[in-house]
Amino acid sequence: MRLFFxxxxxxxxxxxxxxxxxxxxxxxxxxxxxxVQENLHVTLRFLGEVAPEHQxxxxxxxxxxxESEARVRLALDRLGAFPTxxxxxxxxAGSEAPCPAFKSLAGAxxxxxxxxxxxxxxxxxxxxxxLARLRIPRDAxxxxxxxxxxxxxxxLASLTLMRSELDPxxxxxxxxxxxxxxxxxxx
Ligand code: 2AM
Numbered sequence: 001m002r003l004f005f006x007x008x009x010x011x012x013x014x015x016x017x018x019x020x021x022x023x024x025x026x027x028x029x030x031x032x033x034x035x036v037q038e039n040l041h042v043t044l045r046f047l048g049e050v051a052p053e054h055q056x057x058x059x060x061x062x063x064x065x066x067e068s069e070a071r072v073r074l075a076l077d078r079l080g081a082f083p084t085x086x087x088x089x090x091x092x093a094g095s096e097a098p099c100p101a102f103k104s105l106a107g108a109x110x111x112x113x114x115x116x117x118x119x120x121x122x123x124x125x126x127x128x129x130x131l132a133r134l135r136i137p138r139d140a141x142x143x144x145x146x147x148x149x150x151x152x153x154x155x156l157a158s159l160t161l162m163r164s165e166l167d168p169x170x171x172x173x174x175x176x177x178x179x180x181x182x183x184x185x186x187x
Contacts, residue, residue, distance in 0.1 A: 002164045003050045005062070005109060007042040007072060007156040008175065009129065014040045017093055020079070020150050021131045024091065027143035031135045032091075039173055040129055042074065044106050044159065045113065045121070054116075055161070059177050061112040062159055066179035069108055072101045072156040074127055079149045081140050088140035093150050094128035102127045105159070105181070157181055 009017070018037035025034060050058070075095035081088035106125050114120045134140070158181055163174045 001050055001052055001055075002048060002166070003055075003058070003176070004046040004162050004164060005044040006160050006162050007044060007074075008158070008160050008162075008178075009040055009042065009154060009156070013076070013152065013154050014038065016150055016152065017076070017129060017131065020093060020147060023147045024079070024131065024143060027146055028091075028132070028134075028140060031138075033133045033135070033170075035130055035132060036170060039171065040131070041160075041162070041173070042102075042127055042129055042156070044102075044125060045109055047113075047118065055176065057116055058161060059179075061116060062109075062161060062177070062179045065105070065108045065112055066159050066181050069105045069159075069181055070101045071181045072099065072105060072127075073153055074099055074102065074156060075153045076129065076150045077152070079131075079144045079147060080128070081144060083137075085141040085144050086139045087137045088144075089134055089137045090130055091132040091134070091140060091144070092128035092130050094126070099127050109159075 014037050017040050021034055075097050076093045077095050080092055080094060082090040110121060159179045161176045163176050165172045
């Protein structure tokens with residue numbers, strides 16, 4: 001199974017982000033794969049192929065981590081691109097403001113995954129919502145600055161172990177398990 005840990009976004013936030021994508025789409029034109037509204041999320045850690053028998057160990061680690069980590073309040077007030085707006089490959093919504101809860105959660109997850117035998121990621125994840133992927137990197141700076149960024153802060157109360165199935169129409173995501181952050185009730 002192809003798995004990843006993420007923070008799911010509430011429906012109204014995904015709808016608002018899809019509106020931003022629609023406005024950006026008129027500026028960016030062709031050669032862009034847009035993330036469909038229902039798939040918009042904040043990745044914490046991509047795991048890749050994982051044998052089904054390892055799901056229990058991942059769930060145990062996630063349960064323990066979620067209990068001691070706080071909910072994540074994430075500002076989505078900026079549009080940007082990786083690696084840079086001038087050579088955009090991935091277009092995202094995010095923020096420049098630091099997000100200590102995300103950093104702490106991602107760090108705890110990374111430590112637990114390393115203990116389970118996953119190879120440690122070289123770079124700490126940057127909290128963002130991927131809106132689009134460009135087939136060929138190009139200068140998207142003008143398009144990005146011409147669209148008003150989303151202006152919202154979301155509180156994310158659970159961590160999700162998500163399954164991804166690749167399909168010619170795009171990936172299909174299925175939440176396998178959700179883990180309530182801060183010991184509060186999950187979704
Ligand atoms: P990103 O788009 O937020 O950067 C599910 O595939 C998620 O895992 C993607 O949204 C992507 O996050 C992240 N991811 C990280 N590395 C990946 C990889 N090698 N292949 C696919 N997805 C990856």
